[in-house]
Amino acid sequence: MKVTILGNSGPYEAAGSACSGYLFEADEAKILLDCGNGVLSNLQKFCSIEALDAIILSHLHSDHMADMLVLKYAISIKNARRLMNKLIPVYAPQMPEEEYNRLNVKDAFILNPITEKLVLNIKGLKITFREMRHPVKTFAVCIEKDAKRFVYSGDTAWNDNIIDFARGADMLLVDTGLQQQDKTSENVPHLTSLEVGVLGQKAKTKF
Ligand SMILES: [Zn+2]
Numbered sequence: 001m002k003v004t005i006l007g008n009s010g011p012y013e014a015a016g017s018a019c020s021g022y023l024f025e026a027d028e029a030k031i032l033l034d035c036g037n038g039v040l041s042n043l044q045k046f047c048s049i050e051a052l053d054a055i056i057l058s059h060l061h062s063d064h065m066a067d068m069l070v071l072k073y074a075i076s077i078k079n080a081r082r083l084m085n086k087l088i089p090v091y092a093p094q095m096p097e098e099e100y101n102r103l104n105v106k107d108a109f110i111l112n113p114i115t116e117k118l119v120l121n122i123k124g125l126k127i128t129f130r131e132m133r134h135p136v137k138t139f140a141v142c143i144e145k146d147a148k149r150f151v152y153s154g155d156t157a158w159n160d161n162i163i164d165f166a167r168g169a170d171m172l173l174v175d176t177g178l179q180q181q182d183k184t185s186e187n188v189p190h191l192t193s194l195e196v197g198v199l200g201q202k203a204k205t206k207f
Pocket residue numbers: 059061134155
């Protein structure tokens with residue numbers, strides 16, 4: 001398993017950086033997790049668009065999906081010019097409906113809704129989902145191969161589901177949006193850096 005950080009800024013990218021996007025690879029499988037501003041440019045340094053097996057969007061805030069709106073052009077143009085010959089499966093929460101519908105681009109994506117019951121099998125990877133706590137519907141993602149588990153939280157406020165979902169993970173990739181002293185209420189939509197440390201301890205993750 002290999003994870004490449006393509007961008008981790010939010011809610012907008014710093015100069016020369018990119019918003020959330022992570023390339024997960026295992027053997028022949030290549031999966032893009034989130035696709036915020038600047039991710040498409042960085043992705044192509046490591047992987048061609050046509051090599052992607054699937055794109056999984058944890059949630060539909062712009063800093064996690066904005067580049068999907070230009071990636072659709074890339075896929076439809078490459079297919080029209082016979083530079084590639086496939087559509088890319090995309091998995092995303094169905095809410096907000098307006099954002100989900102913008103991804104329903106028939107000549108680029110094969111769009112599928114994420115639910116907690118969804119189980120994907122992609123080139124030997126088992127992929128499962130758990131709903132998190134955020135202002136829009138958001139899912140954490142677990143990718144398993146040969147009893148090794150990688151878990152990505154997506155954006156989330158503190159909740160017990162992430163502890164349970166991440167338990168014993170070989171690698172945990174977590175959203176953090178602020179430091180503990182800047183948390184002014186329980187309604188903050190992101191984990192603090194302290195909470196991320198506590199989560200790692202409670203879930204007994206390896207990395
Ligand atoms: Zn968000």
